[in-house]
Amino acid sequence: MSFRNFKMVSYVVFGRASFNQLDEILAPQRKGDAPMIFLVDHFFEGKPLLNRIPLRGKDKVIMAEVTYEPKTTQVDALAKLLKEEFGSVSGIIGIGGGSTMDLAKAVSLMMTNPGSSADYQGWDLVQEPGVYKVGIPTLSGTGAEVSRTTVLTGPTRKLGMNSDFTPFDQIVLDPELTKDAPANQRFYTGMDCYIHCIESLEGTYLNEFSKSYGEKALQLCQKVFVEKNVWDDECDDQLMMASYAGGMSIAYSQVGVAHAVSYGLSYLLGTKHGIGNCIVMNHLEEYYPAGVKEFKYMVEKNKIEIPKGICKGLGEEDFEKMINVSMGMKPLWENALGKDWEKIMTREKLRALFDKL
Numbered sequence: 633m634s635f636r637n638f639k640m641v642s643y644v645v646f647g648r649a650s651f652n653q654l655d656e657i658l659a660p661q662r663k664g665d666a667p668m669i670f671l672v673d674h675f676f677e678g679k680p681l682l683n684r685i686p687l688r689g690k691d692k693v694i695m696a697e698v699t700y701e702p703k704t705t706q707v708d709a710l711a712k713l714l715k716e717e718f719g720s721v722s723g724i725i726g727i728g729g730g731s732t733m734d735l736a737k738a739v740s741l742m743m744t745n746p747g748s749s750a751d752y753q754g755w756d757l758v759q760e761p762g763v764y765k766v767g768i769p770t771l772s773g774t775g776a777e778v779s780r781t782t783v784l785t786g787p788t789r790k791l792g793m794n795s796d797f798t799p800f801d802q803i804v805l806d807p808e809l810t811k812d813a814p815a816n817q818r819f820y821t822g823m824d825c826y827i828h829c830i831e832s833l834e835g836t837y838l839n840e841f842s843k844s845y846g847e848k849a850l851q852l853c854q855k856v857f858v859e860k861n862v863w864d865d866e867c868d869d870q871l872m873m874a875s876y877a878g879g880m881s882i883a884y885s886q887v888g889v890a891h892a893v894s895y896g897l898s899y900l901l902g903t904k905h906g907i908g909n910c911i912v913m914n915h916l917e918e919y920y921p922a923g924v925k926e927f928k929y930m931v932e933k934n935k936i937e938i939p940k941g942i943c944k945g946l947g948e949e950d951f952e953k954m955i956n957v958s959m960g961m962k963p964l965w966e967n968a969l970g971k972d973w974e975k976i977m978t979r980e981k982l983r984a985l986f987d988k989l
Contacts, residue, residue, distance in 0.1 A: 636884060638780060638796070638883055638884065639780060639796040639797075639799050640778070640799065640880075640883070641767075641777070641778055641799050641800050641801070641802070641803050642800075642801050642802065643657075643801065643802040643803070644802075644803050644805065644876075645657070645802075645803070645804050645805065646805040646806075646872075646873075647805075647806065648806060648807055648808050648865075648869075649806065649808060650804055650805065650806045651684065651768065651804055651806040651808070651809060652684075653804070654685075654686050654725075654766075654768075654804060655686035655688075657766070657802060657804070658686065658722075658723065658725075658766070661722055661723055661764045661801075662688070662722045663720070663722045665689055665690060666690075666718065666719075666720050666721050666722040667689060667690040667691045667692055667718055667721055667722060668688070668691045668721070668722050668723050668724075668725060669691070669692050669694060669714060669721050669723070669724050669725065669739075670685050670687075670691065670692070670693045670694070670725045670727060671694050671696045671710075671724060671725065671726045671727065671728075671732055671735055671736045671739065672685070672693055672694070672695055672696060672727045672728060672732070673695075673696055673698055673727065673728025673729055673731075673732040673770060674695045674696060674697055674698060674699075675728065675729075675770075676695075676727070676728070676770070677695055679812075681727070681770075681809070685727075690718065692717075694710070696726075696728060696731070696732045696735050698728065698729065698731035698732055698735070700785075700902045700904075701731050701734075701783065701784075701785060701790075701898060701902070701904060701905060702731055702734050702735045702738060702782075702783070702784050702785070703784065703785045703786070704748060704749040704750040704753070704784050704785070704786040704787065706735070707735065707738040707739055707742055707749040707784060708742060708748050708749055708750075710735070710739045710742075711739050711742035711743055711749075714739070714743065715743065720743070720763075721743065721763055722763070722764060723740075723763055723764035723765060723766065724736045724739050724740040724743070724762075724763060724764075724765045724766075725765070725766040725768065726765070726766070726767050726768065727768040727770060727809075728768075728769075728770050728771070729769070729770060729771035729774065729776075729817075729821065730769075730771070730773075730774030730775075730776040730783075730821070730824075730905060730906075731904075731905075733767045733768075733769065733774070733776040733777060733800075734776055734781075734782040734783050734784070734792075735782075736765055736766075736767065737762070737765060737767070737776075737782040737793075737798050737799075737800065738782040738784060738793060740762030740763050740764075740765040741758055741760075741762035741782075741793060741795075741797060741798065742762075743762060743763045744760045744761065744762050744763060745758055745759060745760050745762070749784060749786075749793065750784075750786040750787055750788075752793045752795070753784060753786050753789060753791040753792065753793060754791060754793075754794065755794045755795075756794065756795050756796070757793070757795065758793055758795035758797045758798065760797070761797045762797060762798075764801050764802075765800050765801055765802075766800060766801065766802045766803065766804065767800040767802075767803045767804075768803070768804045768806070768809065769803075769805065769809070769810070769872070769875065770809040770810055770813070771810060771813050771817065771818065771821045772807075772810055772818075772821060772822065772825070772868070772871040772872045772874065772875040773820075773821035773822045773823070773824045773825040773826075773871065773874070773875045773878070773906065774821060774824050774825070774875065774879075774905065774906070775824075775825065775828060775875055775876070775878050775879025775880075775882065776879070777800065777803045777805070777875065777876065777879065778799065778800075778803070778876055778879035778880055778883065779798075779799070779879050779882070779883065780794055780795060780796065780798045780799050780883065781793065781794040781798060782798055783905070785898070785899055789899065789957055789960060790895050790898060790899040790957055791895075791960070805872050805873075805876065807865070807868040807869045807871075807872045808868070810868045810871070810872065811865070811868055815863075815934075815936075816936060816937075817906075818871075819857070819930075819934055819936045820904070820906030820907045820909075820910055820936075821906045822853060822856065822857060822871055822874070823857075823906060823909060823910050823913070823927070823930070824905060824906045824909050825849060825853055825871075825874050825875050825878040826850065826853040826857070826923075826927065826930075827887075827890050827891070827909045827910075827913055827923075827927075828846075828849070828878045828879075828881065828882050828887055828891075829846045829847075829849050829850040829853065829878055829881060830850070830888075830920050830923035830927075831882075831886075831887040831888030831889070831890060831891065831920070831964075831967070831968065832846045832878075832881045832882050832885045832886070832887065832888075832967075833846045833847065833850065833881075834888070834919075834920060834923070834968075835885055835886060835887075835888055835967035835968055836966065836967055836968075836969075836970050836971075837885040837886050837966075837967045838885055839884065839885065841884040842880075842881045842882065842883075842884040842885035843881075844881075845877045845878070845880040845881035845884075846877075846878065846881035846882075846885075848874075848877045849873075849874045849875075849876075849877035849878035849881055850874075850878075852870045852871065852873055852874035852877070853871070853874050853878075854926075855870055856870050856871050856874070857930040857933070857934060858926070858929070858930060858933070885967065886963050886964055886966075886967035887964055887967070888919070888920075888964055888965075888967055888968030889912070889916055889919045889920075889964075889965075889968045889969075889977075890909050890912045890913045890916060890920075891909065891961070891964055892958050892961040892964040892965055892968070893912045893958050893982070893985060893986070893989075894908030894909045894911070894912045895908075895957055895958055895961055896953075896954035896955065896956075896957045896958035896986070897911065897912070897942070897943075897954065897989070899953065899954065899957040900946075900950055900953050900954045900957075901942060903942065907938075907939065910927075910931075910936075910938050911938060911939055911940075911942060911989055912985075912989065913927050914927070914928070914931075914938055915985065915988045915989065919968065919969075940989075941989075942989055943986050943987060943989045951983055951986055954986055955979055955982050955983060955986070958982060959977075959979070959982065965977055
């Protein structure tokens with residue numbers, strides 16, 4: 633039997649105001665006058681955070697358009713732009729939610745690997761290390777700061793560039809950066825973490841490594857969304873650590889049904905990952921009865937609206953596309969339902985599930 637030998641983030645700094653150390657963290661990584669490129673979530677356009685970015689020399693801030701999740705075409709265009717303007721760069725720093733961090737990871741890899749990012753959608757296809765990359769989450773829950781994937785929508789599928797070259801070299805976990813997140817957004821992203829944990833802890837891939845991290849992350853999510861009545865600084869601290877631990881948990885196991893189905897939604901409809909998971913989780917009593925019950929309680933307690941009826945009016949061709957994308961997530965189904973998953977989750981059964989959404 634062979635065990636997964638997986639790459640983790642090399643350096644982690646955690647703490648309120650740790651963002652202020654960014655200049656000294658980046659200094660040793662600078663190569664001559666090659667700039668650092670800061671990809672910043674467009675949410676921060678005109679906000680004070682931009683003035684805190686430690687720019688030197690030719691450094692550049694690019695506002696990342698992440699209304700929709702990153703596409704391979706967007707990644708390729710950014711990498712091309714940077715190569716044409718600077719030749720080489722010292723590093724890519726992603727500041728924002730999961731989409732911005734995924735974009736930063738992907739652009740870093742495409743600065744050094746030939747072709748299109750679509751060529752690397754899959755497992756262990758990336759051949760060369762990317763340029764130095766840093767992840768700075770401003771939303772907690774996706775686990776993108778620690779994962780070995782960067783989820784991209786390509787011409788034919790939605791699939792990550794899963795590789796040992798994908799994880800960040802450095803992450804800066806500063807809970808202060810999450811305090812202005814809109815309540816709805818905070819909930820959807822926090823639920824991404826909660827759902828990761830349910831899927832990982834109830835999956836067939838479970839082991840003590842993923843269990844230890846998953847249980848801790850789940851407990852922190854419950855503290856924040858079940859026990860607390862007022863959102864405070866402690867909630868931001870706890871959710872940031874839940875995101876980190878949740879990401880570590882799935883590094884050594886896998887996610888499951890909610891994620892597999894939500895990939896189909898986001899490929900066709902552009903549904904954002906966190907919301908997509910919530911829409912699907914609402915209907916998964918058959919697979920995660922206790923988790924879905926608690927999820928519904930958290931939705932109600934936090935007064936969150938989960939969109940309904942998003943698949944109304946779709947044609948057969950649309951359903952086929954979503955089913956194909958979802959069915960392509962083999963490791964997720966196997967973790968959720970076991971080796972014989974294809975006998976359990978048939979195309980007809982998946983179609984009926986999409987109908988409910």
